[in-house]
Amino acid sequence: MVLTIKDLPKDKYVMPGNAACPGCPENLGLKFVGMALGEKAILTIPAGCTSVIQGLLPGSGLKFPIINVPFASSDAVAAGVSVAKKLIGEDAVVIAWAGDGGTADIGFATLSGAAERNDNIIHICVDNEAYMNTGIQRSSQTPLGAWTTTTWKGKKERKKDLPMIMLMHKIPYVATASVAYPLDFIEKLRKAASIKGFKYIHLHAPCPVGWRFDPMKTVSVAKLAVETGMWILFEAINGKVVISPPSKPYVDKTKRKPIKEYLSIQGRFRNITEEILKDLERQVDENWETLLKFT
Amino acid sequence: MKGWYAVVDEIILPLSRPTVGVAGRTGTWRVNRPVFNSEKCIKCRLCWLYCPDNVIDVNEANPSNFITIDYNYCKGCGVCVDVCPTKALTLVPER
Ligand SMILES: Cc1ncc(C[n+]2csc(CCOP(=O)(O)OP(=O)(O)O)c2C)c(N)n1
Ligand code: SF4
Ligand code: SF4
Ligand code: SF4
Numbered sequence: 001m002v003l004t005i006k007d008l009p010k011d012k013y014v015m016p017g018n019a020a021c022p023g024c025p026e027n028l029g030l031k032f033v034g035m036a037l038g039e040k041a042i043l044t045i046p047a048g049c050t051s052v053i054q055g056l057l058p059g060s061g062l063k064f065p066i067i068n069v070p071f072a073s074s075d076a077v078a079a080g081v082s083v084a085k086k087l088i089g090e091d092a093v094v095i096a097w098a099g100d101g102g103t104a105d106i107g108f109a110t111l112s113g114a115a116e117r118n119d120n121i122i123h124i125c126v127d128n129e130a131y132m133n134t135g136i137q138r139s140s141q142t143p144l145g146a147w148t149t150t151t152w153k154g155k156k157e158r159k160k161d162l163p164m165i166m167l168m169h170k171i172p173y174v175a176t177a178s179v180a181y182p183l184d185f186i187e188k189l190r191k192a193a194s195i196k197g198f199k200y201i202h203l204h205a206p207c208p209v210g211w212r213f214d215p216m217k218t219v220s221v222a223k224l225a226v227e228t229g230m231w232i233l234f235e236a237i238n239g240k241v242v243i244s245p246p247s248k249p250y251v252d253k254t255k256r257k258p259i260k261e262y263l264s265i266q267g268r269f270r271n272i273t274e275e276i277l278k279d280l281e282r283q284v285d286e287n288w289e290t291l292l293k294f295t
Numbered sequence: 296m297k298g299w300y301a302v303v304d305e306i307i308l309p310l311s312r313p314t315v316g317v318a319g320r321t322g323t324w325r326v327n328r329p330v331f332n333s334e335k336c337i338k339c340r341l342c343w344l345y346c347p348d349n350v351i352d353v354n355e356a357n358p359s360n361f362i363t364i365d366y367n368y369c370k371g372c373g374v375c376v377d378v379c380p381t382k383a384l385t386l387v388p389e390r
Contacts, residue, residue: 005340016350016365017316022324022372027347058299059314182344208372216373216386219345 003183008035018061020053023215025205025222026099027053028179029126030062033095035182036189040093042085044078046071046107048099049133050126071106074098075114078121086120093122093193100127100141104162115169115198122192122199125162128207136210144283145276147268148210154272158283164290166200167236173199175235179206180222181246188235188244195237204231212267221265229256229284232291241294251292259284316368321348325371327386329364335383336361342375342384351375 013034020027026049033041043066045051051068055061069077074096082094096114098107103125111123130148131137138148140160147154167174173195177185185203192199206222208215225231226246233244249255259281263269272280301310338361343351350365364375376384 005344008344010353012349014347014349015313015315015317016348016368017318017321018348019318020347022347022370023374024347028345031347031349054311055314055317057309057311059317060311061314061317063313214373216377218347218372218374219378 003187005183008186009038011035011038013038013041013063015061015063018053019055020049020061021209021215023208023218024049024053025128025179025207025218026050026126028182028218029124029185029203029205030064030097032179032182032185033097033124033189034063036186037093037095037193040091040193041065042081042092042094043067043097044069044074044081044095046074046098046102047133048102048131049128050097050099052133071102072110074102074107075110075119075121075123078123079114079117079119082120094120096121096123098123098125099132100125100129101131101139103127104140104160112169115166115171115200118171118197120196120198122189122201125200125202126205127202128205128210129159130207130210132207132210144280145269145272147212147271154269154276158279161287161290163200163202163234166202167239167241167294169198169200170239171198171200172196172238173236175200175244176202176204176231176233178204178222178226178231178233178246180219180226181233181244184233184244184246191235210268212270213265217265221262224257224262224265226250227257228259228262229253229288230259230262230280232287234291236294239294241291243291243295251288253285253288256284320367321370322365322367325366325369325389327371327373328366328389329369329371329373329375329384330387331362331364332383332385333360335381337381337383339380341378341380345374345378347372347374 233247
């Protein structure tokens with residue numbers, strides 16, 4: 001049965017009046033996690049915007065049970081919680097929820113270790129393509145050409161292909177998602193929760209503050225990333241890649257919108273050269289080519 | 296048990312509880328205000344789905360006023376206005 005908006009629960013896991021900036025994609029992602037898994041979800045969260053969104057004791061801006069953990073331990077703590085829950089015979093979906101810095105850079109060793117041991121957790125990387133909480137510094141997930149406070153003239157390196165790296169860990173489930181496609185994300189979360197072992201979901205999360213666009217455009221920017229083919233939605237069960245419905249049309253290169261439409265509404269790409277634009281275009285083609293080899 | 300801590304094996308652990316307005320009245324951050332025009336609403340619920348701050352409620356029983364916005368906490372981001380397919384929501388500057 002296909003999931004529709006009307007099927008979604010109304011219970012709120014993101015509390016109104018929390019500390020997220022207006023138009024925050026992390027708030028959106030957390031809201032969808034709540035809709036997908038409800039009270040079964042337990043989160044481990046390292047430092048990052050989300051730990052600020054939670055706010056200060058004695059209140060929490062989120063309704064999930066959350067353990068705040070040091071950076072490089074999210075997946076290890078989550079694995080421990082998952083085992084503890086199993087031992088006492090309680091049903092739970094344990095999630096390590098970390099930013100792109102907390103996933104791809106600072107937390108990578110622990111992530112890779114938990115994946116290799118096939119610990120029974122879901123890791124969600126909420127990817128706003130920089131270290132936002134500390135003031136927009138570059139990460140390995142910042143794309144080529146993007147301005148950050150540590151790449152004044154635009155980043156010189158390409159974005160590291162983390163979903164592909166996780167696919168090569170031969171784990172039971174890998175998926176990409178986007179805050180603009182909540183039904184797709186929610187279905188993937190529910191599927192991941194039903195599978196035993198290590199599950200990885202990479203959530204594309206355009207941030208108005210760090211990417212320099214109007215906060216009303218969070219969803220539009222995320223949509224354009226998919227429509228230009230710059231962000232590809234797929235899932236892989238036991239290594240077999242299936243392109244997800246929102247990205248299906250863009251397997252055909254001629255259906256993709258020009259990537260300029262995505263880049264030009266973001267201030268962080270304001271100063272890119274023609275050469276960088278060409279390289280970014282080339283990367284889109286290459287990423288599709290690589291991914292389709294695993295279908 | 297309510298309060299800012301939990302006691303486990305005689306150890307006091309800090310514990311936060313879900314609270315509306317943990318960052319204060321975030322409605323005061325608003326520069327622009329989303330305004331709802333019921334006549335144009337086609338009840339698609341997209342505004343409800345995409346509001347990052349969960350301040351839009353759907354009134355199933357009241358079709359003549361299908362959505363309510365909690366202006367105490369609405370930050371005025373405008374995402375709801377952007378995703379509304381019929382312009383039933385518009386953004387107007389706060390005074
Ligand atoms: C061990 C350690 N190093 C550095 C920091 C400082 N710090 C806090 S948040 C953050 C950036 C997090 O970036 P990311 O994981 O991308 O999440 P985002 O803020 O973008 O959501 C850093 C470096 C810290 N808290 N702990
Ligand atoms: S900086 Fe970006 S990701 Fe962080 S709270 Fe603000 S909008 Fe959200
Ligand atoms: S302006 Fe933003 S916070 Fe206010 S109701 Fe619309 S989406 Fe929600
Ligand atoms: S998005 Fe617009 S049309 Fe749809 S329910 Fe909200 S106000 Fe009504």
